[in-house]
Amino acid sequence: MPTFVYMTRCDGCGHCVDICPSDIMHIDKTTRRAYNIEPNMCWECFSCVKACPHHAIDVRGYADFAPLGHSVRVDRDEERGTIAWKVKFRNGSEKNFLSPITTKPWGTGYPKFSDEAEPSKEMRDGELLYSEPKYIRMDEGELHTLESNGLKMKAGVYY
Amino acid sequence: MAYETIIEDDIDILVAGAGLGGTGAAWEARYWGKDKKIVIAEKANIDRSGAVAQGLYAINCYMGTRWGENNPEDHVRYARIDLMGMVREDLAFDMARHVDSTVHQFEDWGLPIMKDPNTGSYLREGRWQIMIHGESYKPIVAEAAKKSADKIFNRVCITHLLMDEAKENRIAGAVGFNVRTGNYHVFKSKTVICGAGGASNIFKPRSVGEGSGRVWYAPWSSGSAYALMINAGAKMTQMENRIVLARFKDGYGPVGAYFLHLKTYTQNGLGEEYESKWFPELQKMVGKEYLDPEASHATHRPIPTCLRNHAFISEVNAGRGPIHMITMEAFQDPHLEEVGWENFLGMTVGQTVLWAATDVDPKFENPELTTSEPYVMGSHATGSGAWCSGPEDLSPPEYFWGYNRMMTIEGLFGAGDAVGGTPHAFSSGSFTEGRLSAKAACKYIDDGKGEGIKVSDKQIADFKEEIYKPMEHYKLYRNEIVAGSVNPHYINPRQALDRLQKIMDEYGGGVTVNYMTNEKLLNIGLKKLKIMEEDLESLAAEDIHELLRAWELKHRHRTSECVLQHTLFRKETRWPGYYYRGDHMKLDDENWHVLTVSRRDPKTGEYTLEKAPLYHLVGEEEEAMEDKALAEKKKQEKKSK
Ligand SMILES: Cc1cc2nc3c(=O)[nH]c(=O)nc-3n(C[C@H](O)[C@H](O)[C@H](O)COP(=O)(O)OP(=O)(O)OC[C@H]3O[C@@H](n4cnc5c(N)ncnc54)[C@H](O)[C@@H]3O)c2cc1C
Ligand code: SF4
Ligand code: SF4
Numbered sequence: 156m157p158t159f160v161y162m163t164r165c166d167g168c169g170h171c172v173d174i175c176p177s178d179i180m181h182i183d184k185t186t187r188r189a190y191n192i193e194p195n196m197c198w199e200c201f202s203c204v205k206a207c208p209h210h211a212i213d214v215r216g217y218a219d220f221a222p223l224g225h226s227v228r229v230d231r232d233e234e235r236g237t238i239a240w241k242v243k244f245r246n247g248s249e250k251n252f253l254s255p256i257t258t259k260p261w262g263t264g265y266p267k268f269s270d271e272a273e274p275s276k277e278m279r280d281g282e283l284l285y286s287e288p289k290y291i292r293m294d295e296g297e298l299h300t301l302e303s304n305g306l307k308m309k310a311g312v313y314y
Numbered sequence: 315m316a317y318e319t320i321i322e323d324d325i326d327i328l329v330a331g332a333g334l335g336g337t338g339a340a341w342e343a344r345y346w347g348k349d350k351k352i353v354i355a356e357k358a359n360i361d362r363s364g365a366v367a368q369g370l371y372a373i374n375c376y377m378g379t380r381w382g383e384n385n386p387e388d389h390v391r392y393a394r395i396d397l398m399g400m401v402r403e404d405l406a407f408d409m410a411r412h413v414d415s416t417v418h419q420f421e422d423w424g425l426p427i428m429k430d431p432n433t434g435s436y437l438r439e440g441r442w443q444i445m446i447h448g449e450s451y452k453p454i455v456a457e458a459a460k461k462s463a464d465k466i467f468n469r470v471c472i473t474h475l476l477m478d479e480a481k482e483n484r485i486a487g488a489v490g491f492n493v494r495t496g497n498y499h500v501f502k503s504k505t506v507i508c509g510a511g512g513a514s515n516i517f518k519p520r521s522v523g524e525g526s527g528r529v530w531y532a533p534w535s536s537g538s539a540y541a542l543m544i545n546a547g548a549k550m551t552q553m554e555n556r557i558v559l560a561r562f563k564d565g566y567g568p569v570g571a572y573f574l575h576l577k578t579y580t581q582n583g584l585g586e587e588y589e590s591k592w593f594p595e596l597q598k599m600v601g602k603e604y605l606d607p608e609a610s611h612a613t614h615r616p617i618p619t620c621l622r623n624h625a626f627i628s629e630v631n632a633g634r635g636p637i638h639m640i641t642m643e644a645f646q647d648p649h650l651e652e653v654g655w656e657n658f659l660g661m662t663v664g665q666t667v668l669w670a671a672t673d674v675d676p677k678f679e680n681p682e683l684t685t686s687e688p689y690v691m692g693s694h695a696t697g698s699g700a701w702c703s704g705p706e707d708l709s710p711p712e713y714f715w716g717y718n719r720m721m722t723i724e725g726l727f728g729a730g731d732a733v734g735g736t737p738h739a740f741s742s743g744s745f746t747e748g749r750l751s752a753k754a755a756c757k758y759i760d761d762g763k764g765e766g767i768k769v770s771d772k773q774i775a776d777f778k779e780e781i782y783k784p785m786e787h788y789k790l791y792r793n794e795i796v797a798g799s800v801n802p803h804y805i806n807p808r809q810a811l812d813r814l815q816k817i818m819d820e821y822g823g824g825v826t827v828n829y830m831t832n833e834k835l836l837n838i839g840l841k842k843l844k845i846m847e848e849d850l851e852s853l854a855a856e857d858i859h860e861l862l863r864a865w866e867l868k869h870r871h872r873t874s875e876c877v878l879q880h881t882l883f884r885k886e887t888r889w890p891g892y893y894y895r896g897d898h899m900k901l902d903d904e905n906w907h908v909l910t911v912s913r914r915d916p917k918t919g920e921y922t923l924e925k926a927p928l929y930h931l932v933g934e935e936e937e938a939m940e941d942k943a944l945a946e947k948k949k950q951e952k953k954s955k
Contacts, residue, residue: 176358176367195526199664200368216671217525220564225670238449240659244670256450259424268344285345290415292380299386299411306933312907313930314603
């Protein structure tokens with residue numbers, strides 16, 4: 156069904172509604188809990204699954220090609236900067252995986268443009284972007300141009 | 315209608331759709347425009363929107379000039395051969411010369427990039443790809459956009475671009491509606507950077523029923539970028555260049571890391587290598603210039619993606635399917651096995667779900683592959699999108715009209731899938747294109763080009779009426795029937811999507827016809843799409859969510875029409891394996907070594923199509939080859955005399 160929600164775990168907080176890129180996690184008016192309103196527009200992207208604070212959302216593979224009896228569970232931890240997966244096969248065997256999701260505390264690695272000097276007119280009229288040329292090669296090397304690379308633009312057939 | 319009208323005025327830069335391209339635009343715009351008003355309108359939530367919502371396991375476009383790995387022109391040559399020659403090489407070179415600075419910033423922001431333990435450089439998956447732990451790729455780049463934007467309107471679906479009423483052919487913003495509150499949003503802006511992504515689900519997918527969301531490109535890629543630009547009258551290019559992907563069957567798990575890093579390979583149902591068998595015959599169709607297995611073997615020259623598809627499709631048609639990916643050898647190495655699984659968990663979790671459900675452990679069983687239904691987009695091994703200006707220092711006159719990545723409408727810029735002729739940009743290149751267009755948009759504003767835009771109340775009111783029409787229509791007619799969804803006065807978005815997919819599949823070269831079409835079929839397809847357009851006036855939406863689907867459908871429909879127009883125009887088979895023109899089965903460089911450019915007249919709905927010249931980056935290598943070819947030709951001429 157792609158995603159579905161366990162009735163006893165969901166408290167209707169709406170995190171899944173807020174994040175689903177397909178706009179298909181909605182709160183049921185009677186039960187006040189979330190459910191997938193349009194399973195055939197679900198990508199099994201797991202965005203809602205990762206966002207649910209109560210692990211109330213699970214995925215059951217698409218009915219047209221996935222037999223029952225499997226599960227793929229996930230725990231994404233921004234504080235620790237990791238994501239853990241547990242894959243259970245239909246035959247009961249299991250695989251576990253753990254990966255980093257960031258190398259820095261959330262939101263800290265970004266420069267502040269308000270602290271940066273105003274770009275000169277020459278910069279504005281030229282071809283460089285913010286942080287260039289330095290960030291292209293992490294040295295003083297300049298931007299590649301047709302001239303620097305010995306190239307021309309020619310009409311015709313070239314392979 | 316009870317919905318409020320909310321007007322956001324005096325915007326300098328409106329980012330319409332903030333996936334990888336849009337977030338790049340919003341981020342960079344602040345640097346060049348400290349005092350500018352930067353606003354994002356996004357139909358989902360930028361933290362998990364677009365094609366990268368579930369993450370990526372690789373950045374597919376990185377030069378590595380820092381480690382002397384590649385130069386930008388190497389990447390252009392690669393894209394050129396992969397796309398059978400059809401690339402805007404000025405735009406491609408421009409993206410490639412900036413893309414490394416984008417990736418180095420991503421690393422600063424906390425994106426975990428894997429390292430080669432021996433050299434200290436990024437771990438390569440292939441010549442252009444580097445491997446990342448990218449589950450949080452989208453939230454990380456969204457954070458950058460949040461730091462720059464003045465306001466972010468999540469859950470606002472953009473339906474139309476606003477045109478200036480003071481000056482002909484100039485942009486003035488966009489309108490749309492909030493998919494939760496239903497409110498009508500008007501954004502008056504001096505510039506718009508369109509980043510609304512590519513198109514899935516316009517051709518009938520292989521999956522049926524519940525699984526029809528299991529498409530390769532995300533189901534929320536609604537072709538909006540294309541429809542918005544086409545409806546506004548922007549010129550489009552290479553819209554015929556749809557892409558078909560060879561992927562793991564049903565789950566559509568990516569194969570890049572499997573081929574390049576894990577060194578797995580394919581076999582037919584008899585356990586044989588099959589690809590090369592098809593090359594001699596294929597060479598007759600496309601010419602030795604485009605398919606030269608010996609040269610490819612000896613150098614880095616790739617066998618074009620479409621031609622490899624062709625071999626796959628032909629082998630299956632010859633009755634020797636299924637095609638398997640041979641994983642059982644590589645997966646004996648526990649490290650490679652882990653990479654194989656994490657690759658899916660990081661970007662296509664559904665493939666893991668499928669293997670768990672079907673007890674496929676690739677260590678003990680070689681999984682099946684398939685070729686997908688076609689997709690329309692502009693950043694993978696295909697280059698559909700808007701006809702944009704290139705940068706001043708690279709572009710020949712036909713490709714340059716003042717501002718980098720500006721379309722043929724003044725003040726309208728684009729990035730990622732929206733920009734035509736720039737294949738192989740992928741995530742990093744799309745973000746880079748966003749940065750380039752943001753800088754250019756700031757310059758456009760500083761040059762005073764966006765002054766005095768005028769949007770009348772009438773234009774605003776007319777769009778409002780048009781947007782909510784499907785809900786009005788539903789209200790008007792729903793009580794004529796007892797219950798259910800069958801109504802003589804309307805169709806709902808799902809019913810219409812099914813019709814669209816059937817037309818595109820059967821007449822435009824989808825999976826059920828083995829990607830085959832011809833002039834007759836295309837003309838019938840266009841006729842059916844025209845009639846369908848009349849029915850779209852009778853589309854019914856029960857609620858705001860369905861209104862979102864209604865507008866996605868309208869955008870898909872317009873995109874499809876443009877695809878068929880272009881496919882009809884190009885009278886050759888340029889990309890066997892993506893689609894075939896049965897009435898012109900050969901590649902024809904004499905007449906069709908050109909880019910196709912279309913414009914739909916917004917007033918009449920008529921399309922005009924033209925050929926635009928192809929300029930190539932030519933270095934010593936190419937000049938030497940050209941000399942050789944010329945000499946060869948002369949020799950032949952002498953002989954025939
Ligand atoms: C399965 C898969 C695997 C891939 N693998 C890789 C890889 O390994 N490496 C790599 O580098 N690249 C990879 N790519 C490609 C990469 O994801 C794309 O090239 C890139 O995301 C394109 O950027 P974009 O900004 O054009 O589109 P997107 O990132 O899709 O952004 C489009 C945005 O527009 C929004 N939008 C759409 N319509 C509207 C509307 N009407 N109003 C408002 N907003 C709207 C969407 O919600 C979305 O946020 C992969 C893609 C897929 C699907
Ligand atoms: S898996 Fe993705 S598409 Fe499906 S409901 Fe969850 S967030 Fe939405
Ligand atoms: S995030 Fe979890 S708990 Fe909150 S509404 Fe969704 S399913 Fe329920």
